[in-house]
């Protein structure tokens with residue numbers, strides 16, 4: 411990023427690949443501001459916003475919420491944080507998300523961290539999570555996986571063709587995954 415002072419790292423991977431588990435560890439060790447798109451959308455639902463019902467319905471169906479909503483929430487969170495190094499987790503999930511971020515926020519990610527994990531492992535983790543999420547039932551999990559393979563993988567492939575993707579084997583145990591994440595972050599320029 412030559413024209414911006416901000417650093418953005420996107421954290422992508424299938425549902426249950428460990429994005430939400432690893433990001434707080436990255437924050438603790440490397441001092442980024444963690445923005446989880448799914449959590450920002452959930453907060454919007456809980457705030458009783460006019461978009462809340464629409465967001466909740468998209469989530470139940472495992473569908474991707476329109477970019478204008480998500481990008482606005484990300485933009486607000488970035489501005490309000492007053493910080494400059496962001497770890498953006500679970501976004502961009504499709505090409506529309508990616509281009510909306512580029513056009514509105516106008517920052518290219520320095521890096522895309524990709525948690526690669528087989529489908530069976532993802533399904534098993536989500537089914538045993540048991541935290542009352544509206545989308546952790548087998549029906550919605552299958553829809554989320556389909557959306558991931560159809561819409562999010564192409565975004566990862568796009569960044570891969572630009573040489574920005576660092577792929578992590580997310581099948582390993584949590585601590586081993588973090589060791590691999592640490593080695594990626596240790597090589598980043600300060």
Ligand code: UP5
Nearest residue numbers: 425426427428429430431447448469474475500535583584
């Ligand atoms: N776990 C984690 N790592 C493990 C490991 N290495 N070994 C064994 N177990 C491991 O982990 C999931 C579970 O697995 C946990 O129980 C954990 O302990 C265990 P987690 O870290 O939560 O994985 P994560 O990848 O964060 O899974 P999550 O389900 O949160 O990912 P999603 O991408 O599905 O969820 P998100 O909140 O990003 O999105 C939810 C929905 O919001 C989407 O489906 C969509 O409808 C909507 N959304 C948008 O529309 N737009 C957006 O930009 C973002 C979200």
